Every structure is written in structure tokens, then in C-alpha cells.
Amino acid sequence: MSEQIVVVGGNAAGMTAASRARRLNPELDILILEASRFISYSICGLPYYVAQVVGRHSDLVQFTPGRLLEERGIRALTGTRVVEIMPGRRAIRYVEVESGRETVLGYGRLVLATGYHPVLPRFVPEHGVGGLITFSRIEDGLQLRDLIASRPRAVVVGAGYVGLMMAEALIALGLPVTVLERGRQVFNQIDQDMARLVQEELERNGVQVLLETGASGIVEEEGRIRALEIGRGRVPCELALVDVGVRPNTDLAHQAAIPLGMSGGVQVNRRGMTELRDIFAAGNCAQTIHRVTGRPVVSALGTTAAQQGRVVGENLAGLPCEFAGTLETSIEKVFNLGVARTGLTSEQAFRGGFEADSVRIQSRDRAAYYPDAQPVHVKLVFERKTLRLLGGQIIGGGHAAKRIDTVVAALSARMTVRDLAQLDLAYAPPFGTLWDPLQIAANVALRKEDAG
Amino acid sequence: MSEQIVVVGGNAAGMTAASRARRLNPELDILILEASRFISYSICGLPYYVAQVVGRHSDLVQFTPGRLLEERGIRALTGTRVVEIMPGRRAIRYVEVESGRETVLGYGRLVLATGYHPVLPRFVPEHGVGGLITFSRIEDGLQLRDLIASRPRAVVVGAGYVGLMMAEALIALGLPVTVLERGRQVFNQIDQDMARLVQEELERNGVQVLLETGASGIVEEEGRIRALEIGRGRVPCELALVDVGVRPNTDLAHQAAIPLGMSGGVQVNRRGMTELRDIFAAGNCAQTIHRVTGRPVVSALGTTAAQQGRVVGENLAGLPCEFAGTLETSIEKVFNLGVARTGLTSEQAFRGGFEADSVRIQSRDRAAYYPDAQPVHVKLVFERKTLRLLGGQIIGGGHAAKRIDTVVAALSARMTVRDLAQLDLAYAPPFGTLWDPLQIAANVALRKEDAG
Numbered sequence: 001m002s003e004q005i006v007v008v009g010g011n012a013a014g015m016t017a018a019s020r021a022r023r024l025n026p027e028l029d030i031l032i033l034e035a036s037r038f039i040s041y042s043i044c045g046l047p048y049y050v051a052q053v054v055g056r057h058s059d060l061v062q063f064t065p066g067r068l069l070e071e072r073g074i075r076a077l078t079g080t081r082v083v084e085i086m087p088g089r090r091a092i093r094y095v096e097v098e099s100g101r102e103t104v105l106g107y108g109r110l111v112l113a114t115g116y117h118p119v120l121p122r123f124v125p126e127h128g129v130g131g132l133i134t135f136s137r138i139e140d141g142l143q144l145r146d147l148i149a150s151r152p153r154a155v156v157v158g159a160g161y162v163g164l165m166m167a168e169a170l171i172a173l174g175l176p177v178t179v180l181e182r183g184r185q186v187f188n189q190i191d192q193d194m195a196r197l198v199q200e201e202l203e204r205n206g207v208q209v210l211l212e213t214g215a216s217g218i219v220e221e222e223g224r225i226r227a228l229e230i231g232r233g234r235v236p237c238e239l240a241l242v243d244v245g246v247r248p249n250t251d252l253a254h255q256a257a258i259p260l261g262m263s264g265g266v267q268v269n270r271r272g273m274t275e276l277r278d279i280f281a282a283g284n285c286a287q288t289i290h291r292v293t294g295r296p297v298v299s300a301l302g303t304t305a306a307q308q309g310r311v312v313g314e315n316l317a318g319l320p321c322e323f324a325g326t327l328e329t330s331i332e333k334v335f336n337l338g339v340a341r342t343g344l345t346s347e348q349a350f351r352g353g354f355e356a357d358s359v360r361i362q363s364r365d366r367a368a369y370y371p372d373a374q375p376v377h378v379k380l381v382f383e384r385k386t387l388r389l390l391g392g393q394i395i396g397g398g399h400a401a402k403r404i405d406t407v408v409a410a411l412s413a414r415m416t417v418r419d420l421a422q423l424d425l426a427y428a429p430p431f432g433t434l435w436d437p438l439q440i441a442a443n444v445a446l447r448k449e450d451a452g
Numbered sequence: 453m454s455e456q457i458v459v460v461g462g463n464a465a466g467m468t469a470a471s472r473a474r475r476l477n478p479e480l481d482i483l484i485l486e487a488s489r490f491i492s493y494s495i496c497g498l499p500y501y502v503a504q505v506v507g508r509h510s511d512l513v514q515f516t517p518g519r520l521l522e523e524r525g526i527r528a529l530t531g532t533r534v535v536e537i538m539p540g541r542r543a544i545r546y547v548e549v550e551s552g553r554e555t556v557l558g559y560g561r562l563v564l565a566t567g568y569h570p571v572l573p574r575f576v577p578e579h580g581v582g583g584l585i586t587f588s589r590i591e592d593g594l595q596l597r598d599l600i601a602s603r604p605r606a607v608v609v610g611a612g613y614v615g616l617m618m619a620e621a622l623i624a625l626g627l628p629v630t631v632l633e634r635g636r637q638v639f640n641q642i643d644q645d646m647a648r649l650v651q652e653e654l655e656r657n658g659v660q661v662l663l664e665t666g667a668s669g670i671v672e673e674e675g676r677i678r679a680l681e682i683g684r685g686r687v688p689c690e691l692a693l694v695d696v697g698v699r700p701n702t703d704l705a706h707q708a709a710i711p712l713g714m715s716g717g718v719q720v721n722r723r724g725m726t727e728l729r730d731i732f733a734a735g736n737c738a739q740t741i742h743r744v745t746g747r748p749v750v751s752a753l754g755t756t757a758a759q760q761g762r763v764v765g766e767n768l769a770g771l772p773c774e775f776a777g778t779l780e781t782s783i784e785k786v787f788n789l790g791v792a793r794t795g796l797t798s799e800q801a802f803r804g805g806f807e808a809d810s811v812r813i814q815s816r817d818r819a820a821y822y823p824d825a826q827p828v829h830v831k832l833v834f835e836r837k838t839l840r841l842l843g844g845q846i847i848g849g850g851h852a853a854k855r856i857d858t859v860v861a862a863l864s865a866r867m868t869v870r871d872l873a874q875l876d877l878a879y880a881p882p883f884g885t886l887w888d889p890l891q892i893a894a895n896v897a898l899r900k901e902d903a904g
Contacts, residue, residue, distance in 0.1 A: 012886065045821055045881045059821040291876065303879045306886055324874040331878035340878050365851075369497055369511040399817075399851040402884065405877045406857040412875055413865030422776040423864055424743065425857045426783035426792050427755045429497045432854065434464065434758055 002106035005316060006092060007032045007113060008082045008252065010039030012302045013283025013309035014113030015063075017272075018074045020313025028316065032068075032076035033094055036137045039063060039076050044302055046141040047162070050148070051169035057138060085110065085256035087276050111312055112253060112266060112274070112281040116246035116300055121157065123217045123229075124242065130224035132240045135162050144241070148173060152238030155179075155228055157215050159186035163243035164198070164334055167207050177207050178235055180228070182214040182244075189330065190393045191345045193360060194379055197395050198334050205335045215240075248285045248298045261287035265298035270322035272312035280315070282308040289325035291412060292343050292390055293352055299326045327391075329408050331401055338401030343391025343411045346381050357384045359445045363437040365400035367429035376400040378441040380407075380417060387416040387445070394437075406438055417445040454558035457768060458544060459484045459565060460534045460704065462491030464754045465735025465761035466565030467515075469724075470526045472765025480769065483557075484520075484528035485546055488589045491515060491528050496754055498593040499614070502600070503621035509590060537562065537708035539728050563764055564705060564718060564726070564733040568698035568752055573609065575669050575681075576694065582676035584692045587614050596693075600625060604690030607631075607680055609667050611638035615695035616650070616786055619659050629659050630687055632680070634666040634696075641782065642845045643797045645812060646831055649847050650786050657787045667692075700737045700750045713739035717750035722774035724764035732767070734760040741777040743864060744795050744842055745804055751778045779843075781860050783853055790853030795843025795863045798833050809836045811897045815889040817852035819881035828852040830893040832859075832869060839868040839897070846889075858890055869897040 005021065007014045010032045018030045032039060040062040048054045065076040083102075084093040091106045118134035131147060133140055144166075148154075154170050156163045159181035170177045179186070179202070185195035186202065186209060199209055210230070217229035218240075227234040248265040252258075259275045261267035265287035272280045283305035290297045299305070304326045314321035329342040349356035360379040367373070374397025381391040392407035394400065410420050421442035427434055435443070457473065459466045462484045470482045484491060492514040500506045517528040535554075536545040543558045570586035583599060585592055596618075600606075606622050608615045611633035622629045631638070631654070637647035638654065638661060651661050662682070669681035670692075679686040700717040704710075711727045713719035717739035724732045735757035742749045751757070756778045766773035781794040801808035812831040819825065826849025833843040844859035846852065862872050873894035879886055887895070 042819065042821070042881065042886075044879070045819055048822060048881060053823060054821045301879075302886055303876065307874070307876070325876075327876040329876045329878045331880045331883050333880060333882045338883060342876070342878070367494065367497055369494070369506045370500060371505060399854070399883060402851070402854070402878060403857065405855065405875070405888070405890075406861050408875050408877055409858050409861035409865065409867070409872075412871070413861065413867065415861070415865065419864070420861075422759070423857070423860050424755065424759070424777075424779040424781045424794070425860055426781045426794070426854060427496070427753075428783045428785060429494065429500060430785045431783050431790060431851060434494075434754055436857070438857075 002090070003029060003108040004106070005030045005109045005111065006105065006107040007111040009113035009115055009283070010034030010076055010078070011041065011043070011113070011115060012305035014111060015040045016306045016309030017111050017113060017282055017313040017316065019072055020310050021316035022072055022074055024314065024317035024319065026073065030074045032074060033080045033082050034076060034078045035081040035097065036139060037078050038138045039065065039068065039078060041138045043136070043138070046135065046138065047165035047169045049141050050144050050166065051172045057142060060138065082252060085252055087256055087279065090278070109278045109280065109316060112279065112285055113283045113309065114249040114252060114285045116284040117249045118242070119245040119247055121215065121242065121244050123215050125218065129218060129220050131238050132218070132225050132242065134242050135166070136246070147239055148175065150238070151175060153236060154239040154241065155235055155237040157228070157240060157242045158244040159209070160243050160245065161187070161189070161330065161332055163241065164202070165332065166241050166243070167202065168205070168335055171206055179207055179209045180213045180215055180230065180235070181209070181211050184211055187339065189328070189345070190339065190341050191347055191379065194377065194393045194395055197377060198337065198339055201335050201337045246284070246300050250285055253281070253285070261296045263287045263296045263298045271315045271320065272308060272323065273315070280312045282312040288323060291325040291327050297326065297328070299328060301326070301328065301330060303329065327408055327411055329404060331404060336397055337395055338397070338399065339395050340401035340404035341391070341393045342404050342408050343389070344381055345391055345393065349381050349390050354390060355384045356381055356390055357445070357448070358382070359441055359448060361437065361441045361444055363440050364433060365396055365398055365437070366432060370429045374398045374400055376437045378437045380441045380445055382417050382445060387418055389415055389417060389420060403436070403438060417442040421446060454542070455481060455560040456558070457482045457561045457563065458557065458559040459563040461565035461567055461735070462486030462528055462530070463493065463495070463565070463567060464757035466563060467492045468758045468761030469563050469565060469732070469734055469765040469768065471524055472762050473768035474524055474526055476766065476769035476771065478525065482526045484526060485532045485534050486528060486530045487533040487549065488591060489530050490590045491517065491520065491530060493590045495588070495590070498587065498590065499617035499621045501593050502596050502618065503624045509594060512590065534704060537704055539708055539731065542730070561730045561732065561768060564731065564737055565735045565761065566701040566704060566737045568736040569701045570694070571697040571699055573667065573694065573696050575667055577670065581670060581672050583690050584670070584677050584694065586694050587618065588698070599691055600627065602690070603627060605688060606691040606693065607687055607689040609680070609692060609694045610696040611661065612695050612697065613639070613641070613782065613784055615693065616654070617784065618693050618695070619654065620657070620787055623658055631659055631661045632665045632667055632682065632687070633661070633663050636663055639791065641780070641797070642791065642793050643799055643831065646829065646845045646847055649829060650789065650791055653787050653789050698736070698752045702737055705733070705737070713748045715739045715748045715750045723767045723772065724760060724775065725767070732764045734764040740775060743777040743779050749778065749780070751780060753778070753780065753782060755781065779860055779863055781856060783856060788849055789847055790849070790851065791847050792853035792856035793843070793845045794856050794860050795841070796833055797843055797845065801833050801842050806842060807836045808833055808842055809900070810834070811893055811900060813889065813893045813896055815892050816885060817848055817850055817889070818884060822881045826850045826852055828889045830889045832893045832897055834869050834897060839870055841867055841869060841872060855888070855890055869894040873898060
């Protein structure tokens with residue numbers, strides 16, 4: 001019987017699981033199978049490659065299979081798609097993408113780290129159309145960088161994380177960009193009041209934003225996109241970037257009858273074990289727990305994927321490590337703003353049944369008299385009765401939004417806004433204000449509750 | 453009997469106490485007495501005024517007495533030195549500095565917010581000498597800006613927080629600067645291994661640093677300094693900035709027999725009350741509690757002073773608020789580096805009787821492929837057995853060192869390095885790395901303990 005550990009998927013979760021396991025136990029025999037041409041790449045860096053901030057796509061790639069073997073003793077096959085799991089036989093079947101050749105391979109233990117699929121809206125024809133692309137693999141970036149050479153008019157469908165970054169990348173290249181968003185705000189991971197600031201920044205930098213506007217169809221000519229239909233009108237374009245969401249890639253799990261959780265991700269315990277013996281799952285295909293609500297969620301974040309992968313790696317090596325869960329913390333650069341969030345938004349707290357309140361303040365990231373002070377907007381969401389923090393959102397210039405990490409620590413420790421107000425945070429004129437924006441927000445929250 | 457609240461000292465602690473009390477209860481009659489010519493100024497901003505980064509000293513001043521009265525309904529007298537407290541009579545005696553006129557004034561409640569005195573080394577003559585100055589008031593900055601007009605050779609005595617900032621300010625003005633430090637490292641609030649990085653940055657920028665070198669005497673000519681004597685040699689200079697430490701200004705408390713604590717600061721409870729009825733103390737003259745050790749300390753930080761002042765203000769207004777204590781968190785800009793610390797250093801942990809261990813890592817503040825990535829050095833100090841965090845130090849370019857706030861929250865919540873490693877911190881290529889430097893450090897700590 002094979003003792004080999006097979007990891008399906010060679011990015012954040014899969015790479016981290018393999019590396020951690022091997023580091024803890026150099027005897028382990030580990031093979032990574034990756035469908036795309038690259039392993040260990042930064043999908044988060046792709047927009048910067050498109051914007052030509054990053055020169056070569058290889059800069060986004062940490063390891064080639066050769067280097068991975070040499071430096072970490074882990075084998076990896078790229079262009080290798082796993083198409084079936086046979087749990088009874090403890091084997092998988094994979095296809096080499098180029099040749100179509102199939103192989104059946106035994107495993108001792110198996111790790112599913114298959115990531116997500118981009119959701120395709122109904123108007124996208126199944127056969128695909130030239131000039132219309134989604135974003136989930138490095139190859140998409142290569143394709144896009146080719147497409148923009150002809151200086152197309154671009155439409156971004158969906159004002160999510162990736163869509164907005166792509167809009168910025170295209171503007172940086174001097175291309176006209178329109179963003180179509182079905183909802184009433186951009187970037188729905190933050191509340192509408194904060195999203196307004198992001199929209200203003202987009203518009204200030206030349207992005208046309210159309211809210212409550214979904215695409216309903218495509219106009220194509222000779223297999224290439226010429227316009228998107230919206231209601232009764234059309235938006236002409238030679239390039240359409242679609243980012244209307246992602247869903248966990250559970251194709252393999254589904255085929256092998258590995259149970260999924262309520263969230264739609266592969267059901268795992270805190271150690272990353274699925275319901276089937278010796279099969280683990282980690283990353284954006286796997287379910288995890290929200291640290292504030294305790295409810296099951298799937299995350300589309302590389303950070304959570306890497307942490308889940310690490311936990312699986314430790315367990316593969318025999319350490320009984322458990323994953324603490326996600327806060328869905330993210331940070332994004334939108335032109336000159338950092339946009340960060342963690343925990344629950346007001347909207348999410350309401351939908352989650354919390355009796356929540358919130359405060360929003362504007363301040364600065366350094367002393368008023370110090371040059372280049374940047375505005376900072378902080379929103380805190382908290383439970384009305386207990387004052388327990390539920391979430392935070394920060395928008396600001398420079399690196400101001402990275403202050404979200406302090407909210408992350410506070411949330412993880414189940415602090416109240418009073419606890420947050422009393423933290424002994426760092427101050428010097430170039431780096432902050434005597435009362436940090438987080439403390440100002442917490443103090444406003446306390447004052448509000450005193451008065452209430 | 454007077455109901456008036458008299459606050460002695462018009463900076464971080466005193467201003468905050470007065471403002472907070474008055475905000476909560478607009479009926480309160482509050483008078484601030486300040487010995488210097490200014491209230492509500494940023495002593496932390498003074499080096500930037502000297503360096504001409506800040507144009508006018510008035511930019512450092514938040515309120516004139518007129519504006520304070522108008523906007524907050526609080527009266528303030530500047531140039532007014534309180535020279536005696538008569539607790540039995542519930543009165544104080546003050547002197548108008550210009551005229552020498554004395555007044556006795558009754559109080560209902562009294563707040564001592566007298567800050568600190570700079571420590572003067574023995575070699576400084578009591579009568580003072582032209583060109584030799586310390587730094588604790590805005591007037592010192594005005595005097596220094598006059599002195600540098602003649603482009604003197606400058607020596608900084610003491611490589612502490614203020615001394616290093618002043619060295620940078622003078623270099624920015626093109627003046628040659630030598631720093632003399634008695635100890636074996638610069639900036640003794642951090643460990644020697646981290647201080648080495650600060651020293652390199654100073655030297656890289658043209659500051660001459662002489663360690664284990666104390667000044668033993670002064671050479672003066674016509675009442676002006678011409679050189680400092682060190683051992684058998686001399687360092688010629690026309691300007692000597694002395695920063696060898698501060699001590700709480702407890703002159704008034706001592707005179708009035710208000711008990712001091714073990715730390716040398718005025719003894720107060722968590723609500724800021726001294727042992728004498730209706731007399732409070734806050735800020736750098738008052739004792740507080742260290743949040744890690746639970747032991748009494750005095751702080752020289754504006755942040756702690758403001759927080760203590762806020763607590764006293766709440767209590768003056770009838771809210772039974774308590775101060776949570778200090779972590780002695782600080783951040784400082786030294787040329788292109790931010791230098792931050794919180795909690796205990798390795799050295800302090802050792803002296804405090806902790807069985808402590810530490811890790812130190814180097815990483816970056818953003819993705820390697822993203823432009824202008826800055827180096828970040830993180831040191832974590834933790835208890836060997838429990839893995840409980842005891843302190844952290846961060847040195848890095850840009851705003852990277854402001855990450856110390858996450859360590860502050862972790863320390864305040866008594867997290868272990870394992871808890872820190874599991875935080876769901878924010879990542880995007882312009883703002884961080886997939887594993888934040890804090891997590892990298894925490895993971896190295898865990899690995900070390902696994903192996904140990």
C-alpha cells in the first residue's frame with residue numbers, strides 16, 4: 001500500500017500543507033498535482049502583473065517544480081488534472097492536460113486543495129467568447145496582458161475585490177474602464193457607507209461606475225465580444241472582465257461522495273480531516289468556522305488558505321494542530337486608498353441576528369502638523385448590550401488601513417470597545433496621532449452608549 | 453468653599469483630564485495653571501519643528517487659552533507656576549512667572565499633571581551654560597532653533613528617544629552631530645541586538661555614535677560651551693543637547709506630603725486618586741501599573757499621560773473609570789526606520805525574573821515582487837513554559853513598525869505566541885506578505901519550542 005501523500009492543488013493551501021509536513025518530517029514522500037502550468041504563485045499579485053507594476057509573471061511564482069524538489073524535497077507535476085478519487089482503492093486518476101494521457105495512482109493520504117471556481121453569470125456563452133475572461137489562474141493574467149496590447153475598451157462585470165483591482169490596473173495602462181455592478185454598492189464585503197468612499201476614489205481616478213446595473217447579454221462578432229447588453233442599452237467593449245464571485249471547487253469531492261458542509265465547502269474538522277479516512281481538505285475548497293459567529297463559512301482568501309494548509313501539514317506530520325477559524329480579514333489597494341475589513345459588517349451582524357451598533361469616524365494617520373498626513377476612516381461594529389466588538393472596517397491612505405490587524409487581535413480576544421479604547425497603542429508624529437484612529441472610534445462608541 | 457477644579461499642568465494629562473471632565477459635565481468650573489508660555493502642545497513634535505519639517509512652533513500648539521475657553525469652556529493661565537499645595541486649607545499658592553506676583557487660590561478638587569523633569573548629569577553647572585540645553589518644553593525648541601542659526605558643531609549626550617530624534621533633526625539641517633552614550637547601546641528601551649540596527653541607521657546617515665562614552669566635564673568660554681570632556685579627550689562643540697533621562701516632577705507632591713510610590717511617581721489608585729482627599733494625579737508625574745508585570749512604573753510617554761488624564765477626567769465627572777495600565781509602547785522615527793517596542797524586552801524580562809525566550813526574524817513589509825518593499829525586523833519575547841507573549845520590538849521602513857499595535861492587543865489579551873500565529877491578519881501585495889512578519893516570528897518561536 002502506498003504511503004505517498006498526494007496533494008491536489010499547488011497553491012496557498014496545497015503548497016503550505018506539503019511544505020509544513022515535509023519540514024516537520026523529512027521522511028514524508030509528498031507529490032503535488034497541479035492542473036495549471038504553475039505552482040506556488042500569487043494570484044493576489046496578478047493584477048499588478050497586468051498593470052505592469054510587476055515586470056514578469058515569473059516574479060509571481062515562488063517555486064518551479066525543479067526548485068521545489070531541490071529546496072524542499074517535494075515533487076510536483078504541473079499540467080496534471082486529477083479527475084477522480086477512488087477512496088475504496090485509495091487511488092486517484094489523473095490526466096496530463098497536454099497529452100490526454102491518464103494514470104491511476106495510489107495514495108496513503110490525500111489532501112484536497114483545489115481552490116475555487118469563478119462563478120460564471122448566465123449571459124456568458126458556454127463555448128466562451130474572445131475578449132471575455134475571468135480571473136483565477138496565472139494563465140488568465142497572461143491572456144489579459146496579450147489582450148490589452150490592442151488597447152481595448154474594457155468593462156469589468158462585478159465590483160468585487162478582483163474586479164476593482166483589475167479596473168485600477170487597466171486605468172494605470174491608460175485604458176477606459178466601466179464597472180458594472182448589480183448591487184447597490186461596490187465591494188460588498190464592506191458596508192455601504194464605507195463603500196461610498198471607495199466608489200468616490202474609483203471615480204476620482206477615471207473609472208466609470210454603474211451600480212444596480214447587471215449585464216444581460218453579449219454582442220459578439222466573429223467570436224469576439226463587441227458590447228455588453230444592459231437592460232435596454234449596450235456598453236461597447238472589446239474586453240470584459242467578469243468577477244461576480246467564486247464558489248469552492250468541490251468537483252472531486254462531490255464525485256467521490258465526500259460530504260460537503262452547509263457553506264458548500266468540503267466538510268472538515270478543525271484538523272482539516274474530511275469525513276473520509278485519510279482524506280484532508282484545506283483552502284478555498286474547504287469549509288471553516290467564522291471566529292465571531294462560530295458558523296461555517298468558505299473563504300476565498302489566500303491567507304486563510306495558507307493557514308488551513310499549515311494546519312493540515314502539521315496533522316500530516318503527526319501534530320494534532322487545530323485551525324482557529326477565519327475573520328474574513330482582507331485588505332485591498334484601490335488607487336490611493338487601502339480598504340480593509342475584518343469580522344462582521346453592520347449588514348452581516350444584522351443578518352446574523354446580532355443586536356449591533358456601529359460608529360464611524362474620520363481622522364488622520366499621523367499628526368496634523370506632520371507632512372503628508374493621510375485621511376483614515378474607521379468603522380467599528382459592536383454588540384449593543386455587551387459592547388463586544390464584532391467587526392471593523394478601515395479605509396485610508398498609505399499603509400493606514402493595515403491597522404485592521406489590531407482589530408483582528410481584539411476580535412480574536414473577544415474584546416469590547418472599552419478594551420480597545422484602553423490599549424496602549426504606539427504614537428509618534430510621523431506614525432500616528434496621540435489617540436489612534438482606532439481609539440477615537442472606540443471612544444465615540446463608548447460615548448454613544450453612555451448617552452443611549 | 454470653592455468647587456473649582458484646579459489642574460496643575462496644561463499638556464497631555466492635564467488637558468485631557470480637563471477636557472474629558474468638562475465634556476461629560478459642562479457645569480464643571482475648571483482652571484488650568486501652566487508654568488510655561490504654552491498649553492496643549494506636542495512635545496513629540498518639537499524635533500520636527502527644530503528640523504524645520506514643521507514650519508511654525510504654533511503648529512504644534514492645539515489651543516491658545518482663548519480658544520480653549522471658547523471651544524471647551526475651560527480657563528487656562530500660562531506663565532503661572534504653582535509653588536505650594538496647602539491640602540488642609542484646600543488651597544494652592546502660585547506665582548506669575550513674569551511679574552513674580554503670588555496668589556493663593558482655593559480648590560474643590562486638584563489635579564497634579566506636572567509631567568517630568570529632565571535629569572541633569574553632574575557635569576552640567578548649576579548656573580547653566582550657553583549652548584547646553586535639555587528638552588522638555590516648547591521653549592527649548594525655540595531656543596535651539598535660534599542656536600542652530602550659527603551652525604554649531606553639535607553633541608548629543610545620551611542616545612535616548614529625544615536625543616536620537618534631535619540628532620536626526622540636526623543632520624537634516626546639515627550640521628555635524630556626535631552622540632555620546634554611556635551605555636553599551638543606543639536607545640535602551642529595546643534590546644541590544646535590535647539597537648544595533650538603529651545604530652547602523654544613524655551611522656549610515658552621518659551621525660557619529662560613541663558608545664560607553666560619558667561626558668565628564670564642560671569646557672566653557674565666556675559662558676558658552678566650547679567642548680565636552682570625555683575621559684582624557686575632548687569633543688569640541690558649540691551646542692550640547694542633553695538627554696540622559698527624565699524623572700517624574702513630584703516637587704509639589706513632595707512639599708505637600710502626598711505619598712509617592714515605589715517607582716518615584718505620585719502614588720495613585722487606578723482611578724488616579726492620590727492618598728490625599730480630592731487630589732488626583734495623572735501623566736508622567738504619576739505612578740501607574742505595567743500591564744505585563746503588574747508592577748508600579750512611571751511612564752514618560754504622552755500616550756500614557758493622555759490615557760491617565762482621560763481616566764481622571766471621567767472620575768472628576770463622576771464616572772468610576774479605571775486605568776488599565778501601560779505597556780510602555782513607543783514608536784520612533786530614526787531616519788528611514790520606524791523603531792517600535794511594547795511590553796518587556798529580553799533584558800527586562802530577565803531582570804523581572806521571567807523565564808523568557810525570544811526570537812528575531814527579518815522579513816518585508818510587502819510582497820517581494822511589489823515595488824519599494826521595506827525590510828522589517830521583528831523580535832518577540834515570550835515565557836518559555838507557557839509561550840505567553842511578554843513583549844515585542846519591530847524595526848522597519850515606512851510604516852511597518854506600526855504593526856507593534858497588533859502585539860499591544862495580543863499582550864493586553866495575554867495571548868501566547870501560538871495565538872498570535874493563528875491571527876487572521878490582513879494581506880495584499882502592497883501592504884504585506886502572505887504570512888505577516890508577526891506571524892513568521894510567532895511561527896519561528898513555536899518551531900523553536902517544538903525542537904527544544
